[in-house]
Amino acid sequence: MSEIKLACAVVEQVEAICDKHRNDPGELINILHECQHLHGYLPEDMQRVIARKLNIPVSKVYGVVTFYTFFTMTPRGKYPISVCMGTACYVRGAEKLLEEFKRVLGIEVGETTPDGKFSLDCLRCVGACGLAPVVMIGDKVYGRLMPVEVKKILDELE
């Protein structure tokens, strides 16, 4: 990742997020949340900027980023896919659904397709258990999804 240099504008935005949280090391998780929301992922250079602003070792930032599965250092796809693996979804076949996404896209969980279009992740419960199994693609929720429908949905997304 180190070869990716952050654009100056992004650095400024990251610094502004840190400033907003008073550069308080106790706010690290909130800062990482906002930075990931801003940029889609948390590249090495961004973690270095955050470490410098909060005056903490970058190893500490990296430790937190790798501890929580929510944080990612891989750029997300244009359409980030999240398969819910919460209890309700799981018992109603979420795992088979996930396998189908993996098969069709040819990627593993946490990865992004080479064209940058799709990325695949799991999450735990979006609070729509009545619609289980649930998949989110971007902000859109797909409920009661069956493996046979996966290919069609993906083909429709441009």
Add this chain to the structure above:
Amino acid sequence: MEKKEITLQIDRHTVSVPEGTMILEAARKVGINIPTLCHINLEGTCIKSSPASCRICVVEVEGRKNLAPACATRCTEGMVVKTSTLRVMNARKVIAELILSDHPNDCLTCPKSGNCELQALALRFNVREMPYAGGELSLRKKEVTASIVRNMDKCIFCRRCESVCNEVQTVGALGAVRRGFNTTIAPAFDKKLSESECTYCGQCVAVCPVGALTERDHTNRLLEDLEDPDKVVLVQTAPAVRVALGEAFGMEPGTIVTGKMVTALRELGFNYVFDTDFAADLTIMEEGAEVLDRLSRFLEGDKTVALPILTSCCPAWVNFFEHYFPDMLNIPSTARSPQQMFGSIAKSYWAEKMGIPREKLVVVSIMPCLAKKYECDREEFKVDGNPDVDYSISTRELATLIKRANIDFEGLPDSEFDMPLGASTGAGVIFGASGGVMEAALRSVYEIYTGKTLEKVDLETVRGMDGFRKATVDLNGFELKVGIAHGLGNARKLLEEIRRHECEYHVIEIMACPGGCIGGGGQPLHHGRAEVLKARAEAIYREDEGKPIRKSHENPYIQQLYEECLGKPLSERAHHLLHTHYFNKSN
């Protein structure tokens, strides 16, 4: 304000302790030694880590359902604690067995065997089988750097190294990464230690309870060199080694074994046994001259003089400012460390005098330090690729060698270093303790600057274990302000003050390790006992007191070296052989 006293019951004892005391400390007060693994507290120094992560120290507290970790549970009034019930003992044993369930258990070939805290606990808890099997750590990463070997499949996640590296040394090279069986302790972005900010201070190695962090071992290489008839192998020994080596042979901490060490080195087959203390005296000549030069220019009104001047003997400290303070590379003294000064003189002046070609000569150093191993490898200390010091072995490695060579260390007679590079003064010896370089420098600077004889050689104000100490010395009416810091966290605070132009000192000594070199990463392990470091420091000053000459500039062989080779301190030849420059290593 006096802290409130609290009285509690621990096993059969009634104990009174100040409010805020943990059960662990209260128990130790009455001689109950509750076992610990992750906890370390080197009292009087900055080395401390108590994350309460291992749970080995659990005890029963009356009225509490769950067992409580003694290291992190505060005593309360009337508390009743039981430290050795069957329930507690079984719990501790199960915890040890669980830790062992994903540990390699290759004790027979582990470099830490015999010195491993986990091994000692397994023995103490009477663990006789491995009842648990299952998941294992997935990242069995091994890395060999110039100084430190990381063997991460042996890591038990006590987090001592992380605390020392981040909170104590503020280096920030090591941290916990990922979770569950994928956890490891690593530099940011899983980079190699050699590509991180690591200074090789070795304090992570000094506190690692198991074999996850150890030193780069050069003992086999040394044995081969000693057997090689075409090589002339000479050795230099750092001051802190002679007050700690005895511990490896069961002697009391603080036992001075200089004479036995010299005999042992001869028996091992070294052709010449010399002393780094000689080079320490030489360091004082050069660094002292630099202090005097910068000071006199400053007093003449030259505002461009870089002050304070910082010592540069400690290679971990040099690495630290190269990484973190690249804007201030002009402030430290340019004098090389004693190890490197020794190598440079041995392979030039001495080799020429003896008619030994450089390539036949092997210079080995015995050091209390792991950063010295890295320092030997630095390109600027090589001549046509041939290093001034070929390699450095630690106090621990020397002890291993002596044992391998069937030498009965305790029964050895004393003998003397070879001359001329084994001649040293008391000032050279005290380099081994925090404050020693400053005291040695002051002994010479005072006499050279004022032209007067220093009546009281012992400058007690600069001695001790406080993280930062200061003193003022009267130089013919000029108040010279000196500071001493040990531990890189303390050094960082000082450097930041200097950066903000808030620093009032003229000369500052900095050592990376707690207590200075006596607490180095290559020393026999202290296992958290602060009294070991104290005893070593006291021994250093006893050794100094026993020396007939105690000021570096009075060392007759140093005077001879200047007459025959160097001319005077800071001469062109001295600069070429004894000084260095620094690099920006920030990223």
